[in-house]
Amino acid sequence: MFSDTAEHxxxxxxxxxxxKGGTGKTTTSMHIAIALLNAGYRVATIDLDGRQKTLTRYIENRKNWSDRYNLNLLIPTHDYVEPSTAETKSDRNSEELSNFMAIISRTEQNHDFVVVDxxxxxxxxxxLSHSIADTLISPINDSYLDFDILGQVDALTGDVIKLSHYAKTVREARRKRRIADNGFLDWVIVRNRLSTLHSRNSSSLISSLKSLSMRLGCRIADxxxxxxxxxxxxxxxxxVLDDLEEATFGGQISNSHIAARHEVRSLIAALRLPIDELGRKRAEARRNWLKNADKPIDMMGLLAD
Ligand SMILES: Nc1ncnc2c1ncn2[C@@H]1O[C@H](COP(=O)(O)OP(=O)(O)OP(=O)(O)O)[C@@H](O)[C@H]1O
Ligand SMILES: [Mg+2]
Incomplete structure (x- = not known):
């Protein structure tokens, strides 16, 4: 665990x-946040989906359930960025940028991890959030339909023949980050909603993902x-990480719950999140970069109109 002595x-x-919508970003964010809280870390969460606010509601539901039944569940410090109603796109971007930065500066001083959905x-x-990530998790449903948000594949060989807009965006965010502070963005594509049945489609998808990971330098995790x-x-x-029997008053924990819990723990391990000096240094480098990136215009190259 990080030391409590470091003032900054x-x-x-x-x-x-x-x-792509509906691939498991919010579910994954929530599970990672709770896993880290359970492991003793100080965790903040930020919901950037100011319209749906699903993570915000998930956390509110947790708080309500915990308060109602006196369960003392661990709850992350939570914030969300309200969508700006300013007239021009540039004003909206600017307002949302400063709100997001204000939340980041407020939370990063006294938390070990910030999980952004x-x-x-x-x-x-x-x-913008991709440019400040230390670890980027991109969940995709286990199908070629979702793979398409990363790249197009050759129908016969399964090789990646063209990168998607999103893959290029991440590559660019990474490049800028490297130039700015020599920081490394660890990009992990997570196969979500895996079928328990092994299919040909799934093994050819794995081979396409491998081809993609070679090309982009990302990692693949189940x-x-x-x-x-x-x-x-x-x-x-x-x-699934909570003590469900206690929190649901004797509700039976099924084999499916137990298997799900195991899968989430394996995912957390696969993420190789920093719990050491190296991770802290990386976070410090990111902070320095953020401090100097006072001109949002530097980020404008990342923006698609
Ligand atoms: N492994 C899973 N098994 C079953 N259902 C799942 C799984 N992961 C996510 N879901 C469900 O799929 C739906 C979409 O998940 P989630 O809201 O986490 O995705 P999202 O990427 O955050 O979506 P959005 O882009 O709309 O914000 C939800 O109903 C969620 O409960
Ligand atoms: Mg969501």
Whole structure:
């Protein structure tokens, strides 16, 4: 765990993002946040999906459930960025940028990790968040339909023949980050909602993902299987990592819950999040870069009109 002695300790930023909706960004963000809280870290969460605010509601549900039944559940410090209603796009970007930066500066001083959940579409905040991520997690459903947000594949060989807009955006965010502070953005594509049945499609998808990871320098990790439990826990703000028997008053924990918990833990391990000096240094470098990036115009190259 990070030391409490560093007065200006900086948080490590984990961003869940991709350009497609409904792939598991919010579910993954929540589970990572709770896993880190359970492991003793100080965790802040930021919801950049100011319209849907699903992560915000997930956390509110958790707080309500915990308060109502006196459960003392661990809850991250949470913020969200309200979508700006300014007239011009440039004013909206500028207002949202300063709100986001204000939240980051407020939280990174006294948290070990900041988990940022983004909206499932291209936008200023999404792109900005990618530039400050230490780890970027892009969940995709296990199908070629979702793969398409990363790149197009040759139908016969499964090789990646063209990178998508999103893949190029991440590559560019990475490049700028490297130039700015020599920081490294660890990009992990997480296969979510895996079918428990092995199919030919799935093994050819794995080979396409490998081809993509070679080309982009990203990593591939297995996420969680398709399980009903992930949909059931949202209204009561729980995760598969919680003590479900206690939090649901004797509700039976099923084999599916146990398997899901195991999968989430394996995912966290695969992320190789920093719990050491190296991670802290990386976070410090990012902070210095952020401090100097006082001109949003520098980021404008990342923006698509
Ligand atoms: N492994 C899973 N098994 C079953 N259902 C899942 C799984 N992961 C996510 N879901 C469900 O899929 C839906 C979309 O998940 P989630 O909201 O996490 O995606 P998202 O990428 O944040 O979506 P959006 O782009 O709309 O913000 C939700 O109903 C969620 O409960
Ligand atoms: Mg979401």
């Amino acid at each position: 300790q900086q948080a490590y930023v984990i961003v869940c993002g991709n350009e 983004t909206a499932g579409h291209d936008g200023y905040l999404m792109q 996420g969680i299987s398709e399980r009903v439990v992930f949909r059931e826990l949202f209204p009561i703000g729980l995760t």
